[in-house]
Amino acid sequence: MQGLRYIAIFLLFMLSSGLTFGQSSSFNVSIQFLDHHDMSPLPSASFKVESSENASIADTEGKIHLNLPDSLSTIRGLVRYGCCLNNHIEFEIHSDTSLVFMLESHSEWMEDITVHSEEHHNHANVYISSAKLIEAADASFAQLTSHIPGITMISYGGQIAKPMIHGLYGHRLQIVNHGILHRDQDWGIEHAPDISPWAGSQVEIYTRSPAVRYGSSAMGGAYVISTPMPSSDEGHWHGSVVNSLYFNGLGAGLHGRINGVIAKDVMLTYSGSIQGQGDQFSSDYILTNTGMRQHVQRVNLHSQWKTWQHEAHVSYFARNTGILRSAHIGNVTDLNEALNRETPFYTEDSPGFTINNPRQATQHYTVGSNSQIDLNANTHLHIAAGYQQNERQEFDIRRGNRDSIPVVDLKLRT
Template identity: 30%
Template sequence: MFRYLWMLALLLHFGLDANAQTSCLFTISGTAVDVEAKPLAGVAVRNATNSSITYTDRYGNFRLKKQCAGRQLLTFSLLGYDTQEKTLSLPTSESLHITMKISIVHVQDVTITGIQSEHITSSKHHLSADTRQELRAKPLAEMLSQIAGVTQLNTGSTISKPVINGLHSNRVLVLNHGVRQEGQQWGAEHAPEIDPFTADRLEVIKGAEGVRYGADALGGVVISAANPIDPSKITGRVDLLGQSNGRGGVGNVRLEGGITSLPNLAWRIQASTKKIGNLKTAEYILGNTGAQELNLSGLLQYQTGIMIWSFSTVTSALIWVFFMVHM
């Protein structure tokens, strides 16, 4: 009796298994396109019921094989498109046609607030007071060469031009106390005729900010300027520098102050001289390397409110008078 029961159970098992295999041999097929009826490749087609998945080919066609009979939930997803869902019951002869719509992602509004800076760029370099004090007797271009990106073009022991990022002469604008210094544009033998003793501030402007000074500031701008005069007192300074090679020296005297009867009027006079002989090496003397210079300058300043006006006795267009005599 027990043997017959066991054989009956075995027959029922194989019968159910064959029935299950027969019910999971269905195929779901179809096409995925966009709203313009263009086929979409790479659409993920998932059966949420049994977690099976396939992808559409370049023609938008797909085939999901070995699906069981019954109610099936399909999802269609592709990056940039809204996910679509479709429910169907197997078996069926229906071929699915899915239209995918472009997904619109709305993010929160972004507000960009900018504050205009005082300068177009920050490429403005100042020569420190200590550096100016150490290089007082040197030409202007040699002093400026201490700034990064600035070199000098030498055509003699006392002739040197500032070179900014490889540009010089008429590509570099030199402002001497607000006046354009045009002397260095004449040729290679002409350097800026500026006495460094007259300058309390030396700065170099490089980059886009130089365009505000005109087209001739393509390489950059060199600014030499003096501090305002305090008319309430009389002050002065004396500089003496010596040089062993060439057995010469440099001297400078500057005196400034105001006029008691005219409290808004101030004055400044300055004179410097240089006399150096030919330089020499351990073996011989370098000919034509000596220099003798005399530089004179004068300034009148008149202050009205917060405005300071400076005048020259040479021409009303100049705000500083400066003489250089090569002897």
């Protein structure tokens, strides 16, 4: 029995020793951060132990309470407070400890910043005068500005081209025709704007922030076509006539403009343009079915009475454009053969003047009115209203006697 008692005492001793060695002890460390100048606590100061990924934030009294294992006899950490420099500290602990750190706290004051601004007038980035329009009377709307840095065009061949400003085109560019937002059916890359530079006496191009005034469609820029009011002091009529000949795509063009006073404070401006050309050609062959016909008419009526100015206009635009016959591919076999041919399909021996299918025929009618009342030197009331009708017909090569029936026949009224 006495032997069993010794064994029980021995087992109890071993069990208590195992429990003692299995327990882990730790130190409680209290750190307080105070201002070096007035001994005030520094809340929001942080302390991060080097071996830890998280930082502890001081409370309103500037205190941090840490529970560290006794295996860490030497503590290294980083102290941060506001915009002051980071402090690396190191201390040793052997039991529960309370520490106080004095930090240099100061404010960083910047010099006063004064922002000066000036009134920015909405000047056009590019201005094309009436004289420049006369020089480029035969150019399409896209070709008119394609030589200006940052402005180019996307050409689909022949007279089908769209303007592009800094990589944006189509519905990212807005055309404003005498105060009316121009709306037509140019949804595809193969659709040119149904408008001519000859539709006005001057063209202004706005890009970047000045274009915002013309709506969300002018993210890339805005083309503003207008006809300034003729001077009422001149008692005579005056105008200009431009005729031209085309050698690549034999044809001719006639453009005219006239304006004058028809009554007291009432002025009239009329402009018209007729163009026609046959098939264009390269150095080796004829580009069959690339002819074009275009007709433009416009009448502007201006009136002025004291602080009130009014402008009414009526315009008509029509264009019939042929599409290169060899570009009409029916299947993959024809496409592969066309890519390997030196001379395209359907190439004629001599240029033609008839526009056959495939082709596009568009018409655009515009009736608009603009009024401006000058309330004072800096305030103006501007009212604009208009009606537009755009008609687009697209003809394709079809079997039977259906060539005269358009594949696309749409009208857009705005």
